[in-house]
Amino acid sequence: MNPSIAIEKLAVRLGQRDVLRDITFAARPGELVAVLGPNGSGKSTLIRSLIGLVPLARGQVRIAGAAPGACAAGAIGYVPQIKSMDRTFPAQAIELVASVQRNAWPGRLDAARRDWSLKALRRVGAEHLADRQVSELSGGELQRVYLARALATDVQVLILDEPETGIDAAGTSDLYALLESYCSEQQGTVLLVTHDWDAAMHHASKVLLLKQTQISFGTPAVALAEEHVRAAFGHVGHAHGVTGA
């Protein structure tokens, strides 16, 4: 089975600074890959380079069968960090979902488009949020709406940037259940940046540990072995105690 994400010797420079170098890994359909690392280790930059927001300095990247930024429309779903959006924007949740259909904000929601968007929200258990104002949604509710939007077009690869930010423990558990069901039922590939070691240990098929360069990649138990965690964080600390790796 061909990998959905194949990265070889990826390097990214921002200005005069090497932000990432020597990243090589692959993720296959049905796999959930968690990207872990200390703050400033290049996790979000990796995601941004995969979706074509940041140019590569070196290396090869194939994602959903194409180079970054050249994938077929609807092949990649992206759930950004909630902080990048304007929470004061006058909008209903259903409009945010509908915006993915035409890659633009919807002016008019006709019956067909509304039904399509409701179906996407229903899929992630968020139909009841359809007519709520985006500004009134909690972090977890908003994340769920973004997820409905990202999954609405049968994407091959789903990329999430710190999806558990602002969500309580129950919400995080629901989120991972949705992601696991997407991986197993649709054979989709998930790549997510997270600080949640526990969730990575329990839900990820593979873990990529970063600190500007690739510290380790493999199953959670292998990638989060003590020597790798020490290399990334300088100490084993609380995180390793939690995971028990």
Add this chain to the structure above:
Amino acid sequence: MMEALAYPFFQRALLAAVLVGATASYLGVFVVQRRLSFLGAGLAHAAFGGVALGLLLGTEPLWVALPFTVFVAVAINWIRRHTRLAGDTAVGVFFAVAVAMGLVFLSLRRSVNVDAFTYLFGSVLAVGPTDLLLGGATALLAVATLPRLWGRWAYATFDPDAARADRLPVDRDDYLLFVLMAVAVVVSVKMVGIILMAAFLVIPAACSRLVTQRFVMMTGLAVLIGVISSVAGLFLAFEADLPSGATIVLVQAAAFFGCALLGMRRGS
């Protein structure tokens, strides 16, 4: 009121008011929602530099102000994108430089600068066929953006990162928005005045934001408020013999306080 409509100058001013009110309010929703309210004042003052240069050269000031202001709009957006400076800092720099250039150009002119005051404070009497033609063309340009660009501008306003990830040409679209704003400001200054131009971009959109819950409604209502306040203000200015631009802005201000009260009652 009927008496006013008999005057050709008033007919021209009325048409200009509708065109300016609609176009500026349409673009104003992006100005307000992107927190770029200072940009309206910055572009209007950039237009002052261009108008002054046109007066110095003895040509139609609008033809000089147009490229001058478009250049400033593009430069502000470039600085916002490619340097560490925030948008308001870039606007602040060009605002001051354009005014300084305008004052220097006017001081080099060896005649009385009556024309300059027309542009500073606006005058319905000054609206001629060329202004109407430019206003109409700009309004048509704005209408032409509705099918494709409105939705992309709105999406990038809501979440620029998500829009970029969806491969929308956010940077190119932003330049188009800034250029259209610059053109709208230049064609409006003769009637509205440089000093009050920012109000046309900001107040109708701010009114609309106070009472609407969807961006499409915000856009439609802003245009409606922009047109109605411009027409009402123009008639009021004629009846009470008041300056047109200032009267329109005061009518817009009354609408703003009305919308603020309505918004508070609704709890929005």
